[in-house]
Structures are given as C-alpha cells and as structure tokens.
Amino acid sequence: MNRKTLIVGPCAAENAAQMAAVAQALKPVLGDSSAQGFDIVLRAGLWKPRSSPATFQGVGAEGLPWLQDTAKQLGIPPATEVAQPEHLLSAYKASIRHFWIGARTTSNPFMVEALASTQLPDKQNIVWYIKNPISPDIELWCGAVERLQAAGYEHICAIHRGFALGDSTTSIYRNAPMWSVAIEFKRRYPAIPLLTDASHIAGNAEHVATIAEQSLRMGMDGLMIEVHPEPQKALSDARQQLTPEALSELLQRLTMIAVNQPGNEQNELSALRQQIDETDDELWALLRKRIDIARRIGEYKRAHNIPVLQNERYNELLSRRMHWAEEHGIDPQAAKQLMDIIHEQSVLRQL
Ligand code: PEP
Ligand code: MN
Numbered sequence: 001m002n003r004k005t006l007i008v009g010p011c012a013a014e015n016a017a018q019m020a021a022v023a024q025a026l027k028p029v030l031g032d033s034s035a036q037g038f039d040i041v042l043r044a045g046l047w048k049p050r051s052s053p054a055t056f057q058g059v060g061a062e063g064l065p066w067l068q069d070t071a072k073q074l075g076i077p078p079a080t081e082v083a084q085p086e087h088l089l090s091a092y093k094a095s096i097r098h099f100w101i102g103a104r105t106t107s108n109p110f111m112v113e114a115l116a117s118t119q120l121p122d123k124q125n126i127v128w129y130i131k132n133p134i135s136p137d138i139e140l141w142c143g144a145v146e147r148l149q150a151a152g153y154e155h156i157c158a159i160h161r162g163f164a165l166g167d168s169t170t171s172i173y174r175n176a177p178m179w180s181v182a183i184e185f186k187r188r189y190p191a192i193p194l195l196t197d198a199s200h201i202a203g204n205a206e207h208v209a210t211i212a213e214q215s216l217r218m219g220m221d222g223l224m225i226e227v228h229p230e231p232q233k234a235l236s237d238a239r240q241q242l243t244p245e246a247l248s249e250l251l252q253r254l255t256m257i258a259v260n261q262p263g264n265e266q267n268e269l270s271a272l273r274q275q276i277d278e279t280d281d282e283l284w285a286l287l288r289k290r291i292d293i294a295r296r297i298g299e300y301k302r303a304h305n306i307p308v309l310q311n312e313r314y315n316e317l318l319s320r321r322m323h324w325a326e327e328h329g330i331d332p333q334a335a336k337q338l339m340d341i342i343h344e345q346s347v348l349r350q351l
Helices: 016-031 060-074 085-093 109-116 138-150 179-188 198-202 205-218 244-260 266-303 311-327 332-350
Strands: 004-009 038-043 078-081 098-101 127-131 155-160 194-197 222-226
Touching: 004 016, 004 244, 016 038, 016 060, 016 244, 038 060, 038 222, 060 078, 060 085, 078 085, 085 109, 109 138, 127 138, 138 155, 138 179, 155 179, 179 194, 194 198, 194 205, 198 205, 198 222, 205 222, 205 244, 222 244, 266 332, 311 332
Parallel strands: 004 038, 004 222, 038 078, 078 098, 098 127, 127 155, 155 194, 194 222
Antiparallel strands: none
C-alpha cells in the first residue's frame, strides 16, 4: 500500500488551551489503526491571510511553542503557513521544518521569491507544500514550484485547494475543485506528491468527506483536513472544520480506499481503458467533422456578409445542450464550459 500524507489540525492556533485540547483530542484518533497508513503532519496557521482585516489574523510567533508542544505530544512534525521571510525565519528557529505556502501567496511571484531566497542552513530537511493560486492559473503554481526548486529545495509537495471563481452560488463548494487543473499539474510533475485540501475546497464540514474520498480514489498522494476540538467556536473557518470524532470516522473510510488501491481488477481495468480509447477516437473524429462544417458555414457567412457571431443561435444551442446534460446526469455548468470551448474553436475557424 502506498503511504499517503495526511496534514491535520486546526485552521489556526488560537491559544494555548485550544492547542492543548487539539493534542488531547487527536491523540486517540491518530493512534488508531485507521491512521496507520498515513504519514501524518500537524497543521495550525499562525499568520492567517484573512481576506478581511476585521477578522482574526492569527496569533503570530506567540503560538510557535503551542504548536511545538502539541506536535511533540502527538509525535508528529508540525507545519505552519509562511508568507514572508520573517514568518519562515521565526518558525524555522522554533524547529519547524514543514511549511505551506497559501493560495494568496502562491498568486504573488514576489512573495514566493522572497521565501525561496531566504537563507536557511539545512534545506534538505525542509518540506514545502505549495498550494495552488487563488485563480486557476497553472503557470503561477508551476512558477512557485520552480522558484523553490531553483533555490535548492528537494522535498516539495503541492496542495490542490480549489479555485475562487467568484460564483459560489453555482457550486456547493467554497472553492471550485476544477480537477482538470490538478490533473494537469500531476501530468507536468509526476514526481511531486499532490495532496488535496478537502477542507478549503469544501468550505463546509458536510462536504469534506466527499472531496477527500474522491481525491484518494483519483490517486492523489494525500490530504489536508482541518479539525478543531470545538469547530463551532473556531476563530476562523468554523464551518469547514471537522470534529475529532468526524475525522476518526472519515479516516476509517479513507483507509478502506487506500488499502484497496491499486486493486486486483487489472484485466477489467484494461478492457475498460480500451473502450475509453476507442470512444475518444470516435469523439475526436466527430469534433473534426464539426470543425469542418464550421469552416463551410464560415465561407457561406463571408460570401453573404453575415457576421460570424450569432448570439441568438449560440444561446439556443447552449440552452439545449445544458438541458440535455441535466437530463442525463451531467453537470450543466461542465456542459457549458465544454460547449464554450467547442464554440470558440468554431468561431475561430470561421474567421
Ligand atoms: C489555510 O490553510 O488555512 C489557508 C488559509 O488556506 P488557503 O491558502 O488554501 O486559503
Ligand atoms: Mn483555514
């Protein structure tokens, strides 16, 4: 069984008593056999990059000893988020060797560069976890990886935490998973472990399990999950943090998935893959046929001075396709995204 990484702990270290309660509550959960298949790391944010300055901003360096103590009691390494060289230096001095770069920081190459170029003596003992940037811009994510690699760091992992698309009304999740971006990251960096931050994607404790299970089934290398002794009293991300009991229950389900991978159904799998390849061949042949027709429509429109873009016609195509998708159990928003790409290619071909 492949060992997976599990980064668990509260969104933020809030005070000494809360971190002591974290140690007490996680001890039995992490000691349980269901946690044995994971390499576990304790998380707690000290410097919190909160959108609004009116909210809890983290306790800063004051919380370092609480994090150290809790990790020591649990016998696992501590991790915290760093955004500035001062964060990195003070956490490093407190013997912390696991650092994550938050989504807002990955979005800013100046900040990533400042972290990468901070001089630390034993880079080979440091593990970096780089979250994807806020927007689905894979180049920013890769850029952050490359900056840390260029600075001489060898232990680099990535964390998929979803993307803020500004349309939370159309999604049940806080951050859109957009798995295609994570899959593309994995394709570009097959050797870099890719974890899923199920809590920040879900945004709601109720949906954490779904995202976590999907991730492991997909073959992701681990998970970040927020857990708090009393989630309803948490100073940040109260809605999405699991209780220790919920974490324990989830770990049992996740272990089943991890243990059952990679499965004995290899023959059936290759037969199904063969079918996928054949279906893809047909799909692409059809796409080529569609583009050919679009080219002929383009010639007709040019000859008759008709503008290429016909809004009404596209609206009609789109709504028919989205209704069809819904009836057939396909996410209409996904159908729209696909249709938008196909239509854009048609428009370009007509031009
Ligand atoms: C966090 O891990 O608490 C956090 C702030 O995450 P993100 O950078 O993914 O928003
Ligand atoms: Mn959080």
